[in-house]
Amino acid sequence: MRISAPHWFSDPAFAKYLEENSGEGLASWHRAAEPEPGEFSDVFVAVDPASDGEGSDSDMPEHIWEQIVEAVRSNPQFGQHDSHVVVWICPV
Known part of the structure; x- marks a missing residue:
């Protein structure tokens, strides 16, 4: 299932979660060194x-989950x- 949700990627709590969990098991192309989520910061x-x-990332910000x-x-x-x-969350 694909969800296009650019507003989630501009949400400070989601952006923080993405930054803190990239490379730590979160399925994403986001690079932790990037200053903010970009067009390739898809999340699975x-x-x-x-x-x-329940789910793989149910510890993300509750309002998003x-x-x-x-x-x-x-x-x-x-x-x-x-x-x-499997849910594919896109920033575009």
């Missing part, structure tokens, strides 16, 4: 729609039986 996370919002989980759950392509859905 896994969400378990059958759970209570809740939107990701809701987007997965509201997509009719994915059901409660799916174990994990």
Whole structure:
């Protein structure tokens, strides 16, 4: 599933999370040395729609994670039986 969310990348809490976790397991092309997220700072996370919002990066800012989980759950392509859905978050 792809989510285009440039506003998330300009959110200070998300930008801080991205900066602190790049290269530490977060699936992203963002380079920690970059001053701010750019057009190649895509992020990939896994969400378990059958759970209570668990996933690979559920420790990111709560207001962002809740939107990701809701987007997965509201997509009719994915059901409660799916174990994990990969979500591609794009800054453009």
